[in-house]
Amino acid sequence: MGEIAAMMLSGFYCEQCGCLIDGEETGYPRLCEDCARESKPKRKKTKNENAVIDSKLAEAMGYKQLVENEGYLWEPSTDMSDAWEVSERFGLDSISRNQENGTWTAVFKTNNGLIVQTESTAPLAICKAALKIIEGSKSDE
Numbered sequence: 450m451g452e453i454a455a456m457m458l459s460g461f462y463c464e465q466c467g468c469l470i471d472g473e474e475t476g477y478p479r480l481c482e483d484c485a486r487e488s489k490p491k492r493k494k495t496k497n498e499n500a501v502i503d504s505k506l507a508e509a510m511g512y513k514q515l516v517e518n519e520g521y522l523w524e525p526s527t528d529m530s531d532a533w534e535v536s537e538r539f540g541l542d543s544i545s546r547n548q549e550n551g552t553w554t555a556v557f558k559t560n561n562g563l564i565v566q567t568e569s570t571a572p573l574a575i576c577k578a579a580l581k582i583i584e585g586s587k588s589d590e
């Protein structure tokens with residue numbers, strides 16, 4: 450992998466236009482403000498296999514009404530900026546990429562210990578880990 454690609458994956462450069470974002474390395478790919486603003490309305494709403502994940506998380510985050518009744522586009526399983534909201538809500542400890550097979554591993558710290566999830570993309574790893582947390586807290590009640 451080239452250095453620029455690595456820097457994009459680490460969030461140093463915008464993953465879409467390659468511009469310098471804010472000099473921070475977040476450890477996950479992200480868009481600069483301009484691309485983030487543009488990419489939202491352009492994105493086509495497709496019913497993907499992760500729609501169930503998105504809808505469960507929307508419910509947990511209190512976005513269900515917005516998404517279902519107002520057509521608000523919120524797809525954390527495929528959109529990193531949406532997934533980041535999930536990360537913050539559920540307490541993401543780390544997100545890292547396996548350099549050998551390209552998979553992403555999200556680690557969340559919870560009262561019941563660590564939740565670890567590995568998936569093909571960073572947002573998906575975050576979302577599936579968050580679902581485990583949601584389902585875990587339900588079964589405790």
Ligand SMILES: [Zn+2]
Nearest residue numbers: 463466481484
């Ligand atoms: Zn950009």
